[in-house]
Amino acid sequence: MAKVIGIGLLGCGTVGTAVAEALTTTANPGLRAGLKLELRRVLVRNARKKRGLNLPAGVLTTEGQTVVTDPKVEIVVELLGGLEPARTLVLAALAAGKHVVTANKYLLAVHGHEIFAAARAANRCVAFEASCGGAIPIIGALLGGLAANDITQLVGIVNGTCNYILTQMTRGGQSYATALAGAQAAGYAEPDPTFDVNGTDSAHKLAVLAALAFGGRVDLASIACRGIDTLQDQDLRYGKELGYICKLLAIADKTAGGVSLQVRPTWVPADHPLANVHGSYNAIMVEGSLCGTALFYGRGAGPKPTASAVLGDVLEVALGVAPARFASLPRLDWQKDLKLVPSGKLTSRNYLRVTVRDVPGVLAKVTRLLGTQKISISAVVQHETNQGQFVPVVIMTHAAPQHQLDTALKAIDQLPEIGAPTVCMPVLG
Numbered sequence: 001m002a003k004v005i006g007i008g009l010l011g012c013g014t015v016g017t018a019v020a021e022a023l024t025t026t027a028n029p030g031l032r033a034g035l036k037l038e039l040r041r042v043l044v045r046n047a048r049k050k051r052g053l054n055l056p057a058g059v060l061t062t063e064g065q066t067v068v069t070d071p072k073v074e075i076v077v078e079l080l081g082g083l084e085p086a087r088t089l090v091l092a093a094l095a096a097g098k099h100v101v102t103a104n105k106y107l108l109a110v111h112g113h114e115i116f117a118a119a120r121a122a123n124r125c126v127a128f129e130a131s132c133g134g135a136i137p138i139i140g141a142l143l144g145g146l147a148a149n150d151i152t153q154l155v156g157i158v159n160g161t162c163n164y165i166l167t168q169m170t171r172g173g174q175s176y177a178t179a180l181a182g183a184q185a186a187g188y189a190e191p192d193p194t195f196d197v198n199g200t201d202s203a204h205k206l207a208v209l210a211a212l213a214f215g216g217r218v219d220l221a222s223i224a225c226r227g228i229d230t231l232q233d234q235d236l237r238y239g240k241e242l243g244y245i246c247k248l249l250a251i252a253d254k255t256a257g258g259v260s261l262q263v264r265p266t267w268v269p270a271d272h273p274l275a276n277v278h279g280s281y282n283a284i285m286v287e288g289s290l291c292g293t294a295l296f297y298g299r300g301a302g303p304k305p306t307a308s309a310v311l312g313d314v315l316e317v318a319l320g321v322a323p324a325r326f327a328s329l330p331r332l333d334w335q336k337d338l339k340l341v342p343s344g345k346l347t348s349r350n351y352l353r354v355t356v357r358d359v360p361g362v363l364a365k366v367t368r369l370l371g372t373q374k375i376s377i378s379a380v381v382q383h384e385t386n387q388g389q390f391v392p393v394v395i396m397t398h399a400a401p402q403h404q405l406d407t408a409l410k411a412i413d414q415l416p417e418i419g420a421p422t423v424c425m426p427v428l429g
Helices: 014-024 062-071 086-095 105-121 138-145 160-170 177-183 200-214 233-241 305-319 321-328 362-372 400-415
Strands: 002-012 036-042 077-080 099-102 149-159 242-257 258-269 281-288 292-299 347-357 377-380 392-397 417-428
Touching: 002 014, 002 086, 002 305, 014 036, 014 305, 036 062, 036 305, 036 392, 036 400, 062 077, 062 160, 077 086, 077 305, 086 099, 086 177, 099 105, 105 200, 138 281, 138 292, 138 377, 149 200, 149 305, 149 362, 160 233, 160 281, 200 258, 233 242, 233 347, 233 392, 233 417, 281 362, 292 305, 292 362, 305 321, 347 362, 347 400, 362 392, 362 400, 400 417
Parallel strands: 002 036, 002 077, 077 099, 258 417
Antiparallel strands: 149 242, 149 281, 242 258, 281 292, 347 392, 347 417, 377 392
């Protein structure tokens, strides 16, 4: 007879509903492991709301403490999102002797060190595969299969909403507004998509991944972050003409001076593996001292991929795999801060779109100001126009530190022949 494991669910939104449905209306996910996962408590805001779930009477509750202190609940699954009441309830669950599974990257990025310390003190574990990358098993890889490696770089598409929007814009020719509406209709974007499109969600995930890869706590404010909400269609067209595809990338590089962290719309060469990750899919490339380059790919948005990762964590906790791994890996303590490279010292090639009046000598002024900061040019693109108009000139630079580029762009934008602020985007590699 299968061993019964009691599950308490905090939150029943899109992902929570998918988890509850898997536990109650499909073949029980634990059967292949010789277990029966039984949903015993579900925290909701409104217990009268119809959810299309076949739940026994008394399972739904509006009191979080009822879930985390129920003696019949052995594993608490937190899917509330945000910082509170998620933090308070997770800490209460650990204090009550429950293991915790969470998909909450924001919570871990801000309070991970506190939560992991509380779990160790209670001799319990926190499993969080679903926090980064949807169905991609990247957390397990960093803590398990790649644990013997000295990780030197992580580069990833970690937000399925943004990748879907960019795919619709670059391959389908849609406007940003139309692509965003499509992502919301498909269930990839929240009604308020701000955290997705402004890069914040990717920064939260990068903080978690970098902490695991490099063994230290990350201050969110130190991550250079920009989203896709200010992208312009003409830049996507110019990039494509030059042989690049735009992706919102989360990048962590380990250097002699520390770890550099950034989230930015980035030009990726069209023949690069990440350029061919489309729709709601995510992909994360890891560079390790022993494994070389490893690529992890899978669906990164939508309730079912996240539910898959959540239930995988639940099974690993129930089977004792996650508790053993949690207890043996000190890098999960996050008690020290990572040494980070200041954003001004980040170095990359760059795409510049300068809006200039098409008169003799203006391009020479622009290139002189770049040269003053020791920034060399690899390519210039200007389409034929009527002389005297404001026209876009696209300049591709060789690698340069960000602080030198910022100084040059400030001077360029002050020229009387410049008609709009210069657009700047980094180039991968």
